[in-house]
Amino acid sequence: MCIMYNKKLYFSFKLERNGDMMREDTIASIATFPGNAGINIIRISGDNALNIAENIFEKKKNKSNINMNLKPRYLHYGFILDEGKVVDEVLLSYMKAPNTYTKEDIVEINCHGGVISAKKILDIVLNYDCRLAERGEFTKRAFLNGRIDLTQAEAVIDIINSKTDSSHEISVNHLEGRLSKEINNTIDDIMDLLANIEVNIDFPEYDEDEITISKAKEKCSEIVYKIDKLIQTADTGKIFKEGIKTVILGKPNVGKSSLMNFLLNENRAIVTEIPGTTRDTIEEYVNIKGIPLRIIDTAGIRETEDIVEKIGVEKALSKVDEADLVIMVFDSSRELEEEDKKIIEYIENKKVIYINNKSDLDNKLELQNYDYIKQNIINISVLKSTGLQEIINKITDMFFKGSINLDNDLIINNLRHKNLLIKAKNSLKEVLKSIDDGFSIDFIEIDLKDALESLGLIVGKAVSDDLIDKIFEEFCIGK
Numbered sequence: 001m002c003i004m005y006n007k008k009l010y011f012s013f014k015l016e017r018n019g020d021m022m023r024e025d026t027i028a029s030i031a032t033f034p035g036n037a038g039i040n041i042i043r044i045s046g047d048n049a050l051n052i053a054e055n056i057f058e059k060k061k062n063k064s065n066i067n068m069n070l071k072p073r074y075l076h077y078g079f080i081l082d083e084g085k086v087v088d089e090v091l092l093s094y095m096k097a098p099n100t101y102t103k104e105d106i107v108e109i110n111c112h113g114g115v116i117s118a119k120k121i122l123d124i125v126l127n128y129d130c131r132l133a134e135r136g137e138f139t140k141r142a143f144l145n146g147r148i149d150l151t152q153a154e155a156v157i158d159i160i161n162s163k164t165d166s167s168h169e170i171s172v173n174h175l176e177g178r179l180s181k182e183i184n185n186t187i188d189d190i191m192d193l194l195a196n197i198e199v200n201i202d203f204p205e206y207d208e209d210e211i212t213i214s215k216a217k218e219k220c221s222e223i224v225y226k227i228d229k230l231i232q233t234a235d236t237g238k239i240f241k242e243g244i245k246t247v248i249l250g251k252p253n254v255g256k257s258s259l260m261n262f263l264l265n266e267n268r269a270i271v272t273e274i275p276g277t278t279r280d281t282i283e284e285y286v287n288i289k290g291i292p293l294r295i296i297d298t299a300g301i302r303e304t305e306d307i308v309e310k311i312g313v314e315k316a317l318s319k320v321d322e323a324d325l326v327i328m329v330f331d332s333s334r335e336l337e338e339e340d341k342k343i344i345e346y347i348e349n350k351k352v353i354y355i356n357n358k359s360d361l362d363n364k365l366e367l368q369n370y371d372y373i374k375q376n377i378i379n380i381s382v383l384k385s386t387g388l389q390e391i392i393n394k395i396t397d398m399f400f401k402g403s404i405n406l407d408n409d410l411i412i413n414n415l416r417h418k419n420l421l422i423k424a425k426n427s428l429k430e431v432l433k434s435i436d437d438g439f440s441i442d443f444i445e446i447d448l449k450d451a452l453e454s455l456g457l458i459v460g461k462a463v464s465d466d467l468i469d470k471i472f473e474e475f476c477i478g479k
């Protein structure tokens with residue numbers, strides 16, 4: 001006896017959106033960032049795209065291509081005209097549906113850079129039966145028309161927003177469909193499990209109840225293990241996406257800004273011998289040997305009557321709350337002072353790397369009552385450029401268990417995915433609990449279906465319009 005538990009059928013109950021072409025109006029926008037660059041691109045998608053192109057574009061007249069139609073997938077050289085007047089010299093391409101980014105007809109016009117040409121051409125395009133695209137609407141159409149699933153659409157925005165090579169690499173993996181494949185395989189596994197259980201409910205004579213249950217338990221534990229492994233990658237994924245939020249903290253004049261500049265390899269923050277030089281926080285991204293740091297230089301912590309400095313100190317302390325890592329800097333040429341002690345106390349629940357800067361000078365820093373710090377402090381001299389590698393090694397140990405390897409690992413870098421995986425895992429744990437407690441099989445079925453639903457939402461099956469709108473609102477215009 002065999003009942004096919006069909007994934008497509010299961011999700012079609014739940015309003016499956018992917019696959020059926022949506023008939024939509026034609027949209028257009030500038031796909032590039034207008035500014036002093038070589039070119040800008042205006043992108044048009046929809047049924048009316050070709051008609052618009054034929055109306056506004058005139059090919060450079062040479063004998064071979066006068067009056068020739070806009071052949072798909074060719075670059076056509078010519079001019080955009082407005083009431084017979086040349087607006088710009090352009091290259092235009094026409095890509096015929098359905099093998100395009102949106103699965104609709106697409107026209108792309110490469111015009112000259114700067115802000116005026118692209119804006120003028122877009123205005124001309126919008127005079128036709130066409131409207132300005134919303135944020136992410138091209139990619140949204142790619143999803144709604146079934147060319148990509150939701151994880152792939154989300155990967156597009158992550159690629160655009162990537163600040164480090166590693167984050168880019170993780171998102172490209174997702175765009176290639178590695179995450180979708182993994183999730184879909186897990187969905188298939190649960191489908192199989194459900195099929196077996198359905199057989200048992202409908203045709204109890206075909207299988208021994210206990211055998212089905214023990215098999216279900218084994219399979220379910222395997223799936224929980226697999227999902228758990230994915231969830232565990234989420235912290236690394238978050239770090240690569242957002243960078244390790246690292247606050248450099250210390251009393252005035254210890255060399256915090258000098259360390260910031262050293263890590264960034266540029267003179268970003270002002271450095272002087274006057275204590276209280278840095279007033280505001282300064283935030284920058286830096287990728288040091290594959291480690292993405294979102295690094296924040298702060299005002300030196302001390303009691304002060306200076307109103308601006310006071311605000312700076314408060315801001316510095318507030319940054320500590322959201323920090324993944326604090327780099328606390330001491331000045332080895334000075335004795336341990338009350339301010340140092342207060343800072344040590346303030347950050348006692350954080351991940352901290354203690355730095356003893358100015359180790360090129362005579363050491364006056366005594367850390368008698370702070371054995372842990374004494375044993376773990378890293379001696380550096382920003383002036384002499386020594387000790388950076390040790391800081392990097394320490395961060396690698398703290399956040400990546402000693403090594404960074406993105407080659408083989410599928411990494412979750414999206415909070416929505418993480419939360420849905422946790423939900424699916426919890427449903428499956430309920431299944432295991434029901435089995436242990438001896439509940440009937442139809443009970444188990446309910447939690448299995450809940451797990452399926454959560455996993456389906458990751459790849460975009462049965463998602464609500466509100467969720468789709470929310471996801472695509474994060475995109476930039478023109479994508």
Ligand SMILES: Nc1nc2c(ncn2[C@@H]2O[C@H](COP(=O)(O)OP(=O)(O)OP(=O)(O)O)[C@@H](O)[C@H]2O)c(=O)[nH]1
Pocket residue numbers: 250251252253254255256257258259270271272273274275276277278279298299300301357358359360361380381382383384
């Ligand atoms: N000898 C020595 N001097 C250093 C070293 N690092 C920084 N300095 C000097 O220490 C002084 C203070 O450096 P800053 O980087 O401005 O210190 P800061 O902690 O940012 O100071 P505030 O912004 O005032 O809190 C400057 O004169 C630096 O040149 C070092 O490794 N050795």
Ligand SMILES: [Mg+2]
Pocket residue numbers: 256257258269270271277278297298299300
């Ligand atoms: Mg400073």
